[in-house]
Amino acid sequence: MNKYCYVRYTHITRFLAIGGMAVILLGMTCFAAGGRINSSRSIPLGLYWMTDDPVVKGAYVIFCPPESSLFDEALARGYISAGFCPGDYGFMMKRVLATGNDRVDMTGKGIRINGKPLPASIPLEADKAGRAMPRYPLGTYTLGKTELLLMSDMSGTSFDSRYFGPVDFSQIKGVIRPVLTW
Incomplete structure (x- = not known):
């Protein structure tokens, strides 16, 4: 050279x-x-910004999953990523679709909130690898004062509350607002 x-x-x-x-x-x-990037299809892909907005129905939130064997298995199967939350779980981003005192009907045909069906809420029986999906018990529930139903309203394959149930408000790290999505 x-x-x-x-x-x-x-x-x-x-x-x-x-x-x-x-x-x-x-x-x-x-x-x-406060910038956060979402690369999952649970909410629109793109750049989000942490805000001081209150946690209300329809808001996008970022949260740490609670430590449990269900989330240990979700991490091992790749449903969630590793990260900085307790249990070495990654942050998750979902939309708040129900809050305290809302009535949630979980059935094999989907979820209803206060009688209104949620789109793309039919729980999957198995994942892409053919493994049985965890399932929150079917039935009718009234969410407690600090419980939130965190789901995707755009992806039928999202790992969300149809599998892990309500999440306590204390797990929420903040409300995120879309800046640039696609």
């Missing part, structure tokens, strides 16, 4: 290293400021 090529590749390598570090620093700064 001649001297010119060596100098040129050295500059390109240095440029790529500095550029990569700048991207990492920008990402860390955005995360610290």
